[in-house]
Amino acid sequence: MTSALQGKVALITGASSGIGEATARVLAAEGAAVAVAARRVDRLHVLRDELEATGATVHVLELDVTDERAVQDAVRSTVETLGRLDVLVNNAGVMLLGPVEGADTTDWTRMINTNVLGLMYMTHAALPHLLKSQGAVVQISSIAGRVAGRGAAGYNASKFAVNGFSEGLRQEVTERGVRVVVIEPGTVETELREHITHAPTKAAIEERVAKIRQLQSTDIAEAVRYAVTAPSHMTVNEIFIRPTDQA
Numbered sequence: 395m396t397s398a399l400q401g402k403v404a405l406i407t408g409a410s411s412g413i414g415e416a417t418a419r420v421l422a423a424e425g426a427a428v429a430v431a432a433r434r435v436d437r438l439h440v441l442r443d444e445l446e447a448t449g450a451t452v453h454v455l456e457l458d459v460t461d462e463r464a465v466q467d468a469v470r471s472t473v474e475t476l477g478r479l480d481v482l483v484n485n486a487g488v489m490l491l492g493p494v495e496g497a498d499t500t501d502w503t504r505m506i507n508t509n510v511l512g513l514m515y516m517t518h519a520a521l522p523h524l525l526k527s528q529g530a531v532v533q534i535s536s537i538a539g540r541v542a543g544r545g546a547a548g549y550n551a552s553k554f555a556v557n558g559f560s561e562g563l564r565q566e567v568t569e570r571g572v573r574v575v576v577i578e579p580g581t582v583e584t585e586l587r588e589h590i591t592h593a594p595t596k597a598a599i600e601e602r603v604a605k606i607r608q609l610q611s612t613d614i615a616e617a618v619r620y621a622v623t624a625p626s627h628m629t630v631n632e633i634f635i636r637p638t639d640q641a
């Protein structure tokens with residue numbers, strides 16, 4: 395076990411699967427105590443058991459990030475239990491792709507509430523602690539936060555919002571020692587696509603990704619590691635990662 399984050403505490407949302415779960419593993423392996431948050435708490439317990447067996451300290455948080463009061467409680471519980479907060483990884487998200495025309499607008503509501511407001515609530519609740527620890531906020535945005543595309547307008551709206559919020563935040567806090575990092579992955583092999591409700595869009599994506607070598611969750615977790623273990627005078631503002639096969 396390496397120890398670049400020994401004595402530090404990281405809170406990771408959406409840690410019950412995919413990128414968040416991989417990030418919890420990587421940060422725990424760097425010595426951080428990790429608070430892992432998501433709605434599927436059974437999965438978090440499995441992760442906790444796995445990480446504790448390696449000597450890591452793990453705090454499980456059952457959390458829906460769209461519930462602001464629950465977000466505040468989760469941050470408070472993390473600091474009370476683990477003593478501090480150094481790294482917030484805002485990873486929880488949903489990607490409900492489909493055309494604007496005829497869209498089920500409840501998909502938009504879910505994406506804005508989770509990807510945007512959830513991330514903003516988490517940042518707001520964590521910021522006093524991050525200012526105290528001179529910590530870092532890592533936003534798991536997306537290629538969709540930089541490049542808009544057909545069939546992704548609602549998701550694009552949510553991830554462009556993440557990037558705009560994060561740049562404004564960066565300017566507000568960077569001179570007080572808090573680092574704001576935005577990570578923008580292309581296609582990663584996770585459960586994310588399973589939740590798409592627009593059947594033709596889901597089928598088209600499955601067909602497209604079957605032809606490429608997708609990124610793996612660990613690839614993104616390693617980018618998080620790079621950013622949060624960089625020396626404190628250096629902020630990795632943005633990391634844009636595409637699969638080699640994705641033009």
Ligand code: NDP
Pocket residue numbers: 407408409410411412413414431432433434435457458459460485486487488489508512534535536537578579580581582583584585586587
């Ligand atoms: P997964 O579906 O595997 O993970 C999503 C995570 O978010 C789950 O742990 C889920 O946990 C959690 N989550 C969803 N809604 C909520 C909520 N309301 N409250 C708390 N947690 C929630 O997908 P990924 O790992 O791929 O996604 C992680 C992030 O990466 C997302 O923000 C996504 O937009 C982004 N991303 C993914 C890409 C990809 O191709 N996979 C590409 C670019 C960005 P639970 O259901 O247990 O609450």
